[in-house]
Amino acid sequence: MYWTFAYLFFLFIISSKAHTPGTVTVDILTFDKIRNNFDAVLAKFDDKYPFGEKYDQFKRFAINVANSKNLVVVEIPITDYGEKENEMLALEYGVKKEDHPVYKLFLKGKSKPIDYTGDKTEDDLRRFLSHNTNIWFGFPGTVEEMDRLAEQFFVASSNNDENTQKSLLEKAHEAFKKLVDKKEQMSGKSYIKIMESVIKQGSDFFKREGRRVENLLKGKITNEKKQELQHRANILLSFQSLTVTTDKEL
Incomplete structure (x- = not known):
């Protein structure tokens, strides 16, 4: 039984x-x-x-x-x-x-x-x-319209196309003005700061910033700071994610 x-x-x-x-x-x-x-x-x-x-x-x-x-x-x-x-x-x-x-x-x-x-x-x-696909799968802390611009910005950065970079930065500023949610506004600022830094410092900024955020996440930080950094890491992926695809296609 x-x-x-x-x-x-x-x-x-x-x-x-x-x-x-x-x-x-x-x-x-x-x-x-x-x-x-x-x-x-x-x-x-x-x-x-x-x-x-x-x-x-x-x-x-x-x-x-x-x-x-x-x-x-x-x-x-x-x-x-x-x-x-x-x-x-x-x-x-x-x-x-x-x-x-x-x-x-x-x-x-x-x-x-x-x-x-x-x-x-x-x-x-x-x-x-x-x-x-054209389907958007947002990670925590990301914004769909900003993600679309980030992908285009990455391509322009890879091609050293400064004119397109600046044009996309302007579009990011315009998209930011339309954001109402406070969390999305915080994320929007991160996208813009990353774009500005890449224009000033070059596309190597993506990797340097990625390593910096990764190291900070390994340290002793508050839950609030950890979430903030994880959101920034996710936003960086919106730019860097095409690296994987590009490398495999070459």
Whole structure:
């Protein structure tokens, strides 16, 4: 009797992990229906009952992007026993069990998915989507319009295009005037200060400032100061995030 109860309880716990909040679980019969009706579909090929740090990262990611427009995150559970669930999908997209979890981005109108090759963390997954779609995934302390300008500013800085840099700085000032929320205003000032510093000191400022903020975060600081610095680090990523994409494409 005890072992029967324990076994049933174990099955209940395991089954509760079969679905991740913020995602849609699909199979070979439903995947194309989802894929063809959304602008962007991020598919995770994985064990049916995943666990561990990589899964914890994915859970946080899925919850935080659940309300994003034109994006759906799907889970494709794969088993190598019994009916071998979704084995054909795994074969079709070249997914191997030893690589789980495997992420692929399907964009509407594109015949082939974009393979994700970065670290399997929440931040890197959001960065990957930001690079390959027009969907904005804001980190704490960032502002969407400022992020768009930051990306353009980074490109101009990489090309030593001072005229475009100054033009974008002017646009940042105009965008700042429209901010009403006090927290966004504080963030807006950070974007502007970073742009001004890069124009004066060159694009190396991105790395120097990043290291400075990182070192400060490692020290003994108040929770308020830690949050302020983390927001600045996130804002710097809005400029630096394209570094990863640019390097890989060269």
